[in-house]
Amino acid sequence: TVEPLYIITPTYRRPEQIPELTRMSHTLMLVKNVHWLVIEDATVATKQVTRLLERTGLKFDHLTAPMPEKYKQKKGAKPRGVSNRNRGLQWIRANATNGVFYFADDDNTYDIALFDEIRKTKTISMFPVGLCTKFGLSSPVIKNGKFVGFYDGWIAGRKFPVDMAGFAVSVRFLLQRPNATMPFKAGYEEDGFLKSLAPFEPKEIEFLADNCTKVLAWHTQTKKNEPSAPLDMKLYGETNLV
Ligand code: UDP
Ligand code: MN
Numbered sequence: 313t314v315e316p317l318y319i320i321t322p323t324y325r326r327p328e329q330i331p332e333l334t335r336m337s338h339t340l341m342l343v344k345n346v347h348w349l350v351i352e353d354a355t356v357a358t359k360q361v362t363r364l365l366e367r368t369g370l371k372f373d374h375l376t377a378p379m380p381e382k383y384k385q386k387k388g389a390k391p392r393g394v395s396n397r398n399r400g401l402q403w404i405r406a407n408a409t410n411g412v413f414y415f416a417d418d419d420n421t422y423d424i425a426l427f428d429e430i431r432k433t434k435t436i437s438m439f440p441v442g443l444c445t446k447f448g449l450s451s452p453v454i455k456n457g458k459f460v461g462f463y464d465g466w467i468a469g470r471k472f473p474v475d476m477a478g479f480a481v482s483v484r485f486l487l488q489r490p491n492a493t494m495p496f497k498a499g500y501e502e503d504g505f506l507k508s509l510a511p512f513e514p515k516e517i518e519f520l521a522d523n524c525t526k527v528l529a530w531h532t533q534t535k536k537n538e539p540s541a542p543l544d545m546k547l548y549g550e551t552n553l554v
Contacts, residue, residue: 314345316411317427318483320400322393323361323418324353327537330360330549332418337368343427348372349403351396353379360549375399380496389498393417397494404483414480419534426528429520430480436512439521441475442530450475452514454523459515470503472514477529481509
């Protein structure tokens, strides 16, 4: 039997939530021994999301972790999904002993082959993410089997200029680092979290997806649909036209 794969997915209530989670759940239904941690940026879990999760037959936990008010009030870029992911880490510390975890946003696109790659992770692994930043790709660069640097359209002084969908971590590795956490710092969430797992250097990372030559995850973004009706009157995973 294969070790568990913990998929930590931040999500929040909006018209696209059910379609995004439907698509993502149908990907995960094709993967063995997945435990899906779906964490809503909300104080109350959305019942349509619970029903969707129940229908998948997947192992799951449906948790809530609202963004703290002080970040919600902030103008400009907000640390989206950070309280959710930290809640996921807390769940893993309390409940998991082995396997691998991966931060998978609800709106990305995942090839099922990605999950077989991620399972190989002994410490920290990295791999390319397509449709990411202005370069259209974020990836470690491997030359003759050796790490030479990161390719990313937004380096911004980061030690690990990678996308959230571009790395996975072994549960045992996390459990050995009780202080590892994701900072509430927009743009620096990945870098801050990876630095909090230190000490380790880029050259110690396990490079997957045929030495980072295959794109198996894409940072797709869904166009906002904002009908003018109040939220409760919108179609939300089930029609309310009776
Ligand atoms: N998210 C959230 N609360 C928010 C905005 C986003 O929990 O207020 C979640 C969202 O569902 C996604 C992740 O955080 O899983 C990243 O957000 P988004 O996809 O909007 O960020 P982008 O891809 O544009 O960087
Ligand atoms: Mn996104």
